[in-house]
Amino acid sequence: MILPIVGFGHPSLRVRAEDITPDYPKLAELIENMFETMYHAHGVGLAAPQVNLPIRIFVADGSPMDGTFEGEEMEGWKKVFINPQIVEENGDLWAYEEGCLSIPDVREMVxxxxxxTLRYMNEEFEEKTETFKGMQARIIQHEYDHLEGVLFTDHISQMRRRMNKGRLNKISKGEINAGYPMKFPRK
Structure with missing residues (x-):
């Protein structure tokens, strides 16, 4: 089932999500619905707060980005991250133009x-600790931010935020056609 994605300004995007337990109601169905929603919206990641659920889970599938970066294998990289915690971030900062399904039509260098390095539970609630690099790391960091109530627009300069203010305001009012079901805070 395709779930509506909440748009910029919706309060659920600013709440720190809570951990869940293995007995979370209909977890397998939720995971399936999140993947279906993400694919329908042509995304590579989707966090529960984006579908108005304040829980610590996100899904990712980098396959559409396979071949974007030389030497980085994304085909078949499909994962579920439950109750994730960042253990460590390393390496140089690198800029890349990001977008977000909750903020359609806005892209900025982040x-x-x-x-x-992330510690998380997979869909079987097996604990994992893995290190991800490049685009996989970027997707994870972007989706992890959603669980912390942070948006990619929080990482851009004050000037760029001011330049996008009109478009962000229109999104919050629902004055956009994203091509997928959305809920808007001021519509």
């Missing part, structure tokens, strides 16, 4: 560390 600097992030090139490597992240």
């Amino acid at each position: 600097k992030r560390p090139e490597e992240v």
